Structure formats: C-alpha cells, structure tokens
Amino acid sequence: MNAPDHQMAATPKIAMRDVKKAFAGKVVLDGINLTVAPGESLVIIGGSGTGKSVTLKCVLGLIKPDSGSVQVDGKEVTKLSGSDRDEMMAKFGMLFQGAALFDSLRVWQNVAFGLIQGRKMDADQAHEIAIKKLAQVGLDAKVGDLFPAELSGGMQKRVALARAIAANPEIIFFDEPTTGLDPIMADVINDLIVDCVKDLGATALSITHDMASARKIADHVAMIHEGRIIWYGKVSELDHSGNEYVDQFIHGRADGPITKAASFKHL
Amino acid sequence: MSVLDILINYYPAFFKGLGVTLQLCLIIWGSGIVVGSALGLAGTRSPIWVGLPSRYFSFFLSGIPLLVFLFWLHYPAQAMFNLVIDPFYTAAFTLAIVNIFGVADVVRAALNDFPKQYLIAAKVTGLTREQTVFKIQLPLILRQVLPPIMLLQVAMLHTTLFASLISVEEIFRVAQRINAQIYRPVEIYTALGVFFLAVCLPINGLAYWLKERFTRNLSEQ
Numbered sequence: 001m002n003a004p005d006h007q008m009a010a011t012p013k014i015a016m017r018d019v020k021k022a023f024a025g026k027v028v029l030d031g032i033n034l035t036v037a038p039g040e041s042l043v044i045i046g047g048s049g050t051g052k053s054v055t056l057k058c059v060l061g062l063i064k065p066d067s068g069s070v071q072v073d074g075k076e077v078t079k080l081s082g083s084d085r086d087e088m089m090a091k092f093g094m095l096f097q098g099a100a101l102f103d104s105l106r107v108w109q110n111v112a113f114g115l116i117q118g119r120k121m122d123a124d125q126a127h128e129i130a131i132k133k134l135a136q137v138g139l140d141a142k143v144g145d146l147f148p149a150e151l152s153g154g155m156q157k158r159v160a161l162a163r164a165i166a167a168n169p170e171i172i173f174f175d176e177p178t179t180g181l182d183p184i185m186a187d188v189i190n191d192l193i194v195d196c197v198k199d200l201g202a203t204a205l206s207i208t209h210d211m212a213s214a215r216k217i218a219d220h221v222a223m224i225h226e227g228r229i230i231w232y233g234k235v236s237e238l239d240h241s242g243n244e245y246v247d248q249f250i251h252g253r254a255d256g257p258i259t260k261a262a263s264f265k266h267l
Numbered sequence: 268m269s270v271l272d273i274l275i276n277y278y279p280a281f282f283k284g285l286g287v288t289l290q291l292c293l294i295i296w297g298s299g300i301v302v303g304s305a306l307g308l309a310g311t312r313s314p315i316w317v318g319l320p321s322r323y324f325s326f327f328l329s330g331i332p333l334l335v336f337l338f339w340l341h342y343p344a345q346a347m348f349n350l351v352i353d354p355f356y357t358a359a360f361t362l363a364i365v366n367i368f369g370v371a372d373v374v375r376a377a378l379n380d381f382p383k384q385y386l387i388a389a390k391v392t393g394l395t396r397e398q399t400v401f402k403i404q405l406p407l408i409l410r411q412v413l414p415p416i417m418l419l420q421v422a423m424l425h426t427t428l429f430a431s432l433i434s435v436e437e438i439f440r441v442a443q444r445i446n447a448q449i450y451r452p453v454e455i456y457t458a459l460g461v462f463f464l465a466v467c468l469p470i471n472g473l474a475y476w477l478k479e480r481f482t483r484n485l486s487e488q
C-alpha cells in the first residue's frame with residue numbers, strides 16, 4: 001500500500017503467471033499467462049472444454065490452481081482469507097452464462113440482494129439503486145416487481161447485467177454473455193455491456209464463443225488452446241493475426257490445426 | 268340404515284380405526300420426512316458411502332410389490348428369527364422404509380439438480396456461507412421438493428390400508444368388519460371414499476398449486 005502512485009498505476013488489475021490446473025490427472029490449464037490493465041477489456045476465446053471457465057474461476061478464487069500465481073491489484077488471490085477475501089470479492093461483479101437469477105426473489109431484489117445482504121445497505125436505499133441500475137439496462141421500474149421466470153431470455157440477461165453492476169464493481173466478469181440470445185438481442189446486450197463497463201470505468205474479463213460479441217466488447221483478445229494462451233493481441237489485429245488457430249476459430253472452419261490435433265482425442 | 272345411523276351406532280369403532288390409521292400415518296410421515304431428508308442430504312454429501320448404497324436399495328425396493336414386502340416381513344422374516352411382532356409395528360416399519368427411501372430420492376435429486384451457478388452468483392454477490400444456505404439454497408430446494416413429497420405422503424396414506432391385510436385394526440379393516448355385520452357396502456364404502464377424498468384432495472391440490480407456481484426453469488443452469 002505504500003508504493004508510490006506511479007508504481008500503483010503500473011500494477012495490472014489482473015495478472016496470471018504460469019497458472020496450472022489439472023483435474024484427476026487431466027491437465028486443463030497448462031501454464032496460463034495473462035495480464036489485464038486497469039480499465040481494459042480482455043476477451044478470452046477458445047473452443048469448448050479448453051479451460052476458459054476454469055481460468056475465470058481461478059481469478060475469482062473459486063478454483064485453486066495447482067501452481068502459479070493469480071493476482072488482483074497485486075494481491076495473491078489464493079492466499080487471501082476472511083475479511084481480505086470479502087474485500088476482494090466486493091470488487092467483483094459477474095454476468096453468468098445462464099443469467100443465474102435467484103428465482104425465489106423479485107427482479108429488484110435480485111439486483112439489490114448483494115447490496116442488502118453483502119453490503120448491509122438498508123432495503124429502501126438498495127431498492128432505489130436497483131431501479132436505477134435497471135433503468136441503465138433499459139428496463140422499466142415496473143419490471144422490478146416481477147419474478148425472473150416471468151421474463152424473456154433477453155430481459156433476464158439485462159437483469160443479470162444490472163445485478164453485475166449493482167455494487168459498482170471494479171472488475172466485471174462476463175461468462176458467455178450472449179449465448180442463447182438471437183443476434184439482435186445479443187447485439188443489444190453487447191452494447192449495454194460496453195456502455196456499463198465504460199460508465200463504471202471498470203476492468204472487464206470475458207469469455208465468449210461469439211466473435212461478433214468479442215469484436216464489440218474487447219480491447220484485447222486472448223485465444224486459449226489446450227490450456228495455454230496461443231495468441232494475444234489487439235482486437236484490431238484479429239483478422240491478420242498470422243495465427244492459423246485464430247484464423248480457423250474466427251472463421252469457424254471445420255478444417256484446420258485445432259481440429260487436426262483434437263479430432264481423434266474426443267472419440 | 269343411513270350413513271348417519273351407521274356413524275351414530277358404530278362411531279367408537281370408527282374412531283378407533285381412524286386413530287390407528289392416524290398413528291400409522293404419523294410414524295410413516297414423520298420418519299419418512301425426517302430420516303428421508305437426512306438420508307438424501309447425506310447421499311449428496313457422501314455420494315459413494317451413503318448415496319450409492321441408498322440408491323441401490325431404493326432401486327431394489329422399486330422391484331418389490333409393497334404387499335409382498337409387507338407379508339414377507341410379517342411371516343417369513345419373523346419365522347426365520349423366531350419372532351412375533353405386533354402387526355402394527357411391522358406395517359409401520361415397512362411403510363416407513365418405503366417412505367424414507369422415497370423422500371430421500373426426491374431430496375437427493377433436488378440437491379443434485381441445484382444449479383451450481385447460483386452458488387457462484389451468491390459468492391460473487393458477497394453472501395456468507397449461512398446466507399447462501401438459508402436465503403438461496405433452502406428456499407429453492409424447499410420449493411422443488413415440497414410438491415413431490417406431499418404427493419408421496421398422500422400415496423403413503425393410501426398404502427396404510429394394506430395394513431388391514433396383516434390384521435392391523437385401522438380404518439379400512441374396521442369398515443370391513445362393520446360391513447360384515449350389517450352388510451351396507453354402498454353406505455360404508457361411499458362414506459370411506461368421501462372421507463379419504465376430503466383428506467387427500469386438499470393436500471394433492473395444494474401440491475399441484477405449489478408445483479405450478481414455483482416450477483423452476485431448469486434449462487437455466
């Protein structure tokens with residue numbers, strides 16, 4: 001904490017160094033190296049089962065890596081406990097693939113729940129914030145009184161986004177934010193994500209299969225394959241990366257180095 | 268003789284039968300819900316040591332007609348060990364076993380189906396372990412298990428009538444005996460039917476209502 005300011009600014013928001021993780025002997029992460037600067041939006045792309053979600057969970061501290069280091073704001077995530085951990089968690093917001101709204105709670109309560117339960121805010125104040133956040137994602141205050149099951153998939157995603165930004169997080173994680181949505185709704189959600197992240201000045205770490213989404217929300221893109229980052233670059237470099245794995249992935253071709261190496265393993 | 272006359276003349280017997288049925292129910296329901304829930308929970312916490320054996324046993328039970336199980340415990344099992352057990356306890360035990368494993372199956376399935384994302388969401392939202400259990404998990408799981416458990420309890424109430432076949436003096440056996448004396452099957456069995464409808468339909472209705480109201484969209488895992 002006593003580092004001078006200019007050094008603080010140089011500390012990456014998220015830094016993963018040589019992170020390895022195996023499940024029952026099966027190597028999933030095989031030395032992941034990644035840094036995300038403050039205010040930057042990094043999107044991780046890669047095929048199914050390549051370890052994207054595991055990477056995210058390592059940063060969240062939900063999975064403990066076998067080796068390597070995961071730092072958020074220069075603090076080792078795996079070594080935190082108790083109140084330090086809570087403090088770290090308080091910096092995070094997350095949008096889940098399936099929205100994961102608590103369907104026992106009304107929409108506004110879903111958004112406000114973390115403020116009331118986690119931050120001990122009183123219900124009136126939390127309600128007010130919830131309504132504001134819902135408005136920010138384009139939802140009427142009336143929607144706040146409904147239950148999640150009464151909403152369409154696109155509206156649920158909006159609510160989930162409102163929940164993710166409710167506590168003004170410094171870092172927001174997006175796990176496949178557009179899967180299950182039609183392309184137009186997906187685009188709306190992408191725009192909202194960009195707006196919300198900018199508005200908060202937050203750092204964003206996302207996973208997606210959806211290249212349109214990646215192009216829209218990313219500053220930088222990292223491609224993961226067989227537990228390693230095989231390409232990292234600016235989103236503008238995506239189309240001339242010179243990497244045949246990246247090329248195959250962004251064009252969704254069935255033939256290429258990704259399938260060549262993997263096609264027999266899964267049979 | 269009308270239904271009313273029959274009731275007036277034989278109410279002590281009916282009440283006694285009803286009392287026995289009620290006792291059976293309380294034992295079966297109570298043990299089934301308490302022990303069954305505990306077993307279901309233990310089965311998800313310890314899938315190999317508790318979960319697997321209880322799943323196999325429940326599968327095994329599903330292959331035996333209840334009456335065969337009941338009669339087997341009543342005669343051969345007791346003969347084998349040279350025991351004589353009050354048929355009331357044999358019936359209570361048999362039906363309780365069936366209910367316990369039935370409830371355990373429901374609870375285990377609900378716990379296993381619980382979307383993991385909810386737990387992660389709770390963690391990221393900053394909830395403590397207790398808050399997660401009591402505010403998120405418990406309400407959602409209760410909603411999911413309540414309707415099937417209620418339906419199962421009504422089915423168990425129906426099965427208590429089998430106890431009459433090993434001469435437990437419950438309501439059905441009492442009704443049969445009175446009928447043997449006065450031969451009024453239409454009145455007696457209609458009254459019995461109406462009685463069971465009056466008890467069971469509200470419970471089943473409530474179960475269906477809860478189910479309708481709270482059914483979760485499980486595609487959202």
Ligand SMILES: Nc1ncnc2c1ncn2[C@@H]1O[C@H](COP(=O)(O)OP(=O)(O)OP(=O)(O)O)[C@@H](O)[C@H]1O
Pocket residue numbers: 023028046047048049050051052053054055
């Ligand atoms: N808790 C766990 N226990 C055991 N294996 C796991 C666990 N979590 C993930 N895995 C395994 O790790 C591998 C990578 O999983 P991960 O969820 O990170 O894939 P992904 O890249 O997110 O894929 P998708 O795009 O399909 O979501 C998979 O083979 C998965 O089976």
Ligand SMILES: [Mg+2]
Pocket residue numbers: 052053054
């Ligand atoms: Mg994933």
